[in-house]
Amino acid sequence: MKVAVASGKGGTGKTIVSTSLFLSVNDAAYIDMDVEEPNGAIFISPEIEREERFSLPVPSFNENICTFCNACAEACVYSAISVIPQAKKVLFFEELCHSCGVCKYVCPEPGAIVEVPKEIGTIRVGNNGNFVEGTLDIGIPSAVPLISGIKRYIPDNDVVILDSPPGTSCPVVETLKDSDYVILVTEPTPFGINDLSLALDIVRELEKPHGIIVNKHNEKVSLAREFARSKDVEILLEIPFSRKVAEGYSKGIPLVDIEPEYRSNFKDLIERIRVTIS
Amino acid sequence: MKVFVAAAGKDLDSMVADRFARCPVIMGIESETGEILEAIDNPYKDGTGGVGVKVANHIIQNGYKAAIGPQTGPNATSALEEGGIELFTFQGTIRDALEAFNKRK
Amino acid sequence: MKRAKELVIISGKGGTGKTTLSGSLVRLLGKNEKVICDSDVDAADMFLLFEPETEREEDFRGKSIAVINYDKCVDCGICQKVCRFDAVALEDGKYQINPYSCDGCTYCMLACPAKAISMEQQVVGKWFISNTDSGSMVHARLKPGAENSGNLVTMVKHQSHLLAEENGISLILIDGPPGIGCPVTSAISGANLAVIVTEPTFSGIHDLERVLGVTGHFQVSSAIVINKYDMNEKNSRDIERFAKEKDIPLLGKIPLSTCVMDAITRNKTPVDSCPDIKSIMEDILGKIKKLMDIQ
Structure with a gap:
């Protein structure tokens, strides 16, 4: 017991x-x-x-594959992602991330987001x-x-x-x-x-x-x-x-x-x- | 130029807000003409986490080139800087802010 | 006017x-010298000392959580598969969301092929603005078991700043939460000084080191008060040495006192009834004011 x-x-x-x-x-x-x-x-x-x-999985962004469509940032309820098309960059605020997996799920480009472990x-x-x-x-x-x-x-x-x-x-x-x-x-x-x-x-x-x-x-x-x-x-x-x-x-x-x-x-x-x- | 203002009210005589992400009103202005492009109650104001990033994303995704307001938080600052958004810190009315912004070097 | 300075006791x-320390400081500071902010929202106790009269009461809305519409649900179980928070369980032949576990991430809603899931915002607590004999107080109460206490901490601090601005007050005295987790992070972020109350026990020293890691991580200046220092004078000396090595100011040492225990049992601060302790507290407050550069 x-x-x-x-x-x-x-x-x-x-x-x-x-x-x-x-x-x-x-x-x-x-x-x-x-x-x-x-x-x-x-x-x-x-x-x-x-x-x-x-460890927990967190997203890692491949800016060579990413089309900067902003789908991940829009879907992230924790505001852990900022997509900047002007600079062809994705900013990830790790301390805001809850490891839910939604960004990867909504991303239309295979390989643009992969999950990596964070201890x-x-x-x-x-x-x-x-x-x-x-x-x-x-x-x-x-x-x-x-x-x-x-x-x-x-x-x-x-x-x-x-x-x-x-x-x-x-x-x-x-x-x-x-x-x-x-x-x-x-x-x-x-x-x-x-x-x-x-x-x-x-x-x-x-x-x-x-x-x-x-x-x-x-x-x-x-x-x-x-x-x-x-x-x-x-x-x-x-x-x-x-x-x-x-x-x-x-x-x-x-x-x-x-x-x-x-x-x-x-x-x-x-x-x-x-x-x-x- | 399309400029974002962290505003305390919905017209040009309102003050620039004293908090960036938690400003009462999100305002967009065409700096040369003073035309108000948007003035909405800040939907992120009472949000509980990542508010700075939400407002920064709004600014970047809506094609603003500059942002007028008080000091921004660390996350918002890095997003806005990466997005090439010019940060213009000002205290006073939006009308005065715009004048100062247009005269800046 | 300038943004009020934040003093947080953790x-x-x-x-x-x-x-006990933050309550004493509340008593020693003038009524209009500070806004009292109880950010220990999981177990708010300050109100017991100051009999607040509530002036304003607001619901605190936390995250939204997933709700299944069973008219549309096709029992496919995809929601359970995608959930990273173990919040979906098959019970009595139905997939059910455990509201305690759901983190509100929306994965199940997005993945549901029958569009049977929606998100509903939860009221997870209340926050209050109250009047007390010692000044205005912002405090809150989280529903037991509710999440997002860090966010409620952010909210009470935000409300404290609004109140300070309104009344021209330049200091916010924050009674912080214990631990080193999210609520503590919220309580100390942006603070001008964090006073860490420790005790000369093995656990006390161990936890002191961890909490200093947090204040260091967020670059908040720290200072230490040793409470019940005479419970183990050797450990107290170790803490003093440790503080010196790390160059962290030691503000004072408070003895284990039955007078303090009695005062707390009667909902009083030691400043009200223990003269010896009062003078130690006054000394601590003087040092705090110096460190924070306030009159």
Whole structure:
């Protein structure tokens, strides 16, 4: 089963939870889909076995064949092409291109447009295939193609943990789409709860079973519990705020190594999720 | 000469817009006579990406030889330069812009 | 008048205290000194601090997406074959477009032999102009799961400039999105200064380097603030050394403070209730003004 760990807001402890799940459960796999800021490796220290560059097709224009008819530029909804008949030139703005293939399709001159690969990121696989992460190259506009590319590397382990990007936009949807269960990690602050509420909307729209983990829990603040009650969502676990954990985290030490008793909590959690979705 | 103007309004007394691609009105003028060839609400104005390229393509494909407006963005600039479009930066009314444009060296 | 200058607060990683800093700067700057622009449109939180009264509300139209007319559809499946975004699936015997995946490229519409596909523009969010005690604020809300947040960022920045022009304001203070993707690119493009809020954690440093790659790529001047610096003083020193090596100004260091945590829990900025932090923030603002050459 695939368990996605998401959070509306960044910095709530998504990576702490997902790496802890991975380190606590036997035969689990960890997939870092937070390709803009992949941080799981810091806590897992995987042995990387394979590293592959990931690319997308982009058009290349042959100005000797091109008749400068402008069909490609007119069809491109992303305005990535400028055809200049006066100069017998085609300008291509690569950073605006979405690799959709429409320019090549509408081009009436065979060979005037061919597609060439453009690298957008790196996928690393380690720990006998049980660790996968993607890293988006700087300046690449969308994380979605890389996230979708990572999915081909997901092993068929009993438990697969998907560390989702933060937020509620398209990369998150791309990650959650194929999951069987979503854990939403939040912190009990007004920001945390506001963002949790947005994340909850999307999980419900995608009709995924879900529950909440409250990180930096504070017995004096009942924001998260009140919210969970009002929205009828289960709180799966509360992780109290601890300076020891925060300091350990700052050094790249996983939660379950700082506080080993959490291992059984996370193991139990996976078994409860298994029951919920079966 | 057929000149493009990034305009704030639809007549010669309107101002040259202060944004190039997101100008309110796209205007075409015959520079010698001051005749307005086109003056349309900029359909790309509220577009969300690649607006500069869209307006540059409009200028190039419609046979304009020069463009009057504020500073253009990087993508639009490279397209317009490649297209041999003369860029004439001006702040003020379109009438004054045209006069200055006609007197340019 | 001159185009207003843009100050954008970003952080490679979420949760480092980006909004805490930008909220404090909002409080310290005069009401008519800046337009507040919340460009973290995926998870807009600034409004929680400033109780905005909405004056104007507009739909944000994003891309158009493909819609199949089943009266014309001949079930040939060409749309599915040509789609590069895996947005077409055969479900219940019908080809269906997944609106979350469709990128609006029009390939399926062009390729459909039955002309059964059209493009329909989607309302993907809303943007607002609001009044707050600390000045006018432009903010937005993207529909959860919607695409094009970068474009909505461009829109709120554009509206902020219009508002600044209208009111003769010369600074736009932008609370940026986290990460390094498209929304961040939109938030920093054209900015006069990007202040990066980082924290002394492994992930914080890692993400700082990545976000500096982005500001460097787009040639935007950067400066750094270390938040919660005493959580790991060794890492903080490493960041300071790193900043020095790269010649990036360090504007200040903010301690891990229960007062800040309490303030945020009550929807207050630390400037309102933590005097120690307030003076650090004032110092940071002074340095920002110097770097941006504003009075």
